[in-house]
Amino acid sequence: MLTGVFSLAVTAGIFLSLAVLLLVAERYLADYGSCVVSINEGSVEFEQPGGGTLLSALYDHKIFIPSACGGKGSCGYCKVVVLRGGGPLLPTETPYIGRAETKAGVRLACQIKIKEDLELRLREELLNVREFKARVASIRELTHDIKEVNLELLEPEEIKQRPGQYVQILAPGPDGPVFRAYSISSPAHEADRVQLIVRLVPGGIASTYIHGLREGDQVVFTGPFGEFRLSEQSEKPVILVGGGAGMAPISNIIRTIYRRWPRRPCYLFFGCRTTRDVFYRDDFLELSEQHPSFRVVYALSDPLAEEQQWDGETGFIHLSVDKLLPPAADRQAFLCGPPPMIEAVTEVLMKKGFRSEDIFYDKF
Ligand SMILES: Cc1cc2nc3c(=O)[nH]c(=O)nc-3n(C[C@H](O)[C@H](O)[C@H](O)COP(=O)(O)OP(=O)(O)OC[C@H]3O[C@@H](n4cnc5c(N)ncnc54)[C@H](O)[C@@H]3O)c2cc1C
Ligand code: FES
Structure with missing residues (x-):
């Protein structure tokens, strides 16, 4: 028995040493020309x-x-x-x-x-994606952990983006520079700037870097990337569901829609834990007064005892979608936020007759 265990250990040791040798050889000796x-x-x-x-x-x-x-x-x-x-x-x-x-x-x-x-x-x-240099024009705190960062483009001076696309910010990391994706929250027609909405991930390389930026700092990013395609059919309703920094592409889509199609039906469902996480609500409610086809629903999943005055929805956002989204035939949905939210909302939308090709999402 002991001999068996011993020979197994020796064989494992030989394989391990060979694997290490191969790695070292690959790293230092291999020349592929x-x-x-x-x-x-x-x-x-x-x-x-x-x-x-x-x-x-x-x-x-x-x-x-x-x-x-x-x-x-x-x-x-x-x-x-x-x-x-x-x-x-x-x-x-x-x-x-x-x-x-x-x-x-x-x-x-x-x-x-x-x-x-x-x-x-x-x-x-x-092949048309470019590298951009930009300057931080302004920064605004939206919540306890989310900042809005406005970048003025220096070189090239303009970006051509579709609503829902993202850029990749170059951030210094402990083992060298890293890229991370951030959706563009400014609308496509504002070609000379890029606005980002960034949530601070504790210990996260890029989000810590972005939250530490100051007015006048320069940043480098590549883009635009992404498969979101907002339909050009002006009558086609658009359903937007998000949470946290998932607001970024949603904000871009809403502002693009109401510049181009003032009467286009659009529903915004935005999930927050408590009122500490709510932002842009007043802006969107004001926009909905100018555009009655725009419906705004914010829901708190975890309201605090002192939040009795809250006049929005409560519960998880997919439950609000289930309760408030009326049936209709041909619509597009854009979902942006944490994976469990995307999965729950997708299930509700499929139950409501959405085709999977009309549901776009970015999980983050
Ligand atoms: C297409 C796309 C668009 C995106 N758009 C945005 C955006 O508009 N705004 C925005 O704030 N973020 C966005 N993200 C997420 C963003 O790219 C980064 O993943 C996020 O900011 C974390 O990066 P970091 O370098 O700070 O953290 P990392 O250094 O990559 O991670 C540090 C630690 O945090 C964990 N972690 C990583 N991400 C998260 C997270 N989201 N929540 C909790 N823990 C995490 C990691 O597992 C790791 O342990 C997007 C992601 C994708 C794929
Ligand atoms: S860059 Fe290759 S898997 Fe993320």
Whole structure:
């Protein structure tokens, strides 16, 4: 018995040492030479010394793809189609890549190491994503943990965005700079600025950096990114459901709608824990007086005893959606907030007859 355990331990030890040796060899000895990365049938092509990740090679060549977790392999946003090269799919990629995507060659750019020539296919619009330099024009505290940050664009001076899209802010981290995604809350027609609504995540790298910014500081970001597509059909009702910093894309969509389609039906459902988390409510109630087709519903999930005066809804926001959203045929919904909220609201909307392709969401 003891001999069996001993030989098992020796075998495990040998495998472990080999794995460590391989890692060291890969890190310090492997020389993959110069590799050619070709994108969209050679419409963009560059040479890159092998060894680094595809994500950082693209960044070095000013090709900015979504990478909300900054290359940690935990967001699944940095998908590219690899037609040639790239090696086999890695276990770190499989949670984010479905069977059909695997067949189509979809990979996570942050997980692929460049060891040979690569042929890629990228969505054409990603080749137009730019790097921006901006100056902090003003900062406003919206709640105890959320700030509104207004950025004036310096270079380029204008951004072309669709409501609901996001940018990736470059923030200094303990192990080097990181990117994090933040939705644009200013409307698309205000092209010379970008407004963000950022919740402070305790110990979080980028949110701490953004909350520490002061007027006049310069920031760098890339963008715009994102798949939200607000329908151009002026009569199509829009349902917006959010919580916390999920207000950012929602604010952009509302302000875009009422500039372009003053009579478009739009419902805002916004979930807060207590009145400490409520912001923009008065602004939206005022807007709803100018545009009677705009309905505003705020709900407190955890009202304090002294909040008896609250004249909004109480309970989780998906319950308000269930109770107050009237039935209608053809509508679009945009959901932004924590994953449990998105899941609960999606279930309510599906029950109310929404088609899944009409429900857009960003979980954060
Ligand atoms: C498409 C998209 C749009 C987004 N838009 C916004 C936005 O408009 N405003 C905004 O404030 N955020 C937004 N986020 C979230 C944002 O990108 C960051 O994830 C968030 O600010 C935390 O980053 P950090 O660097 O501060 O924390 P990290 O340094 O990444 O994390 C530090 C620690 O906090 C935990 N953590 C990370 N995120 C959260 C979280 N949200 N809640 C609780 N714990 C967390 C991590 O597990 C880790 O332990 C968006 C995310 C996505 C994917
Ligand atoms: S950048 Fe997040 S998974 Fe690749």
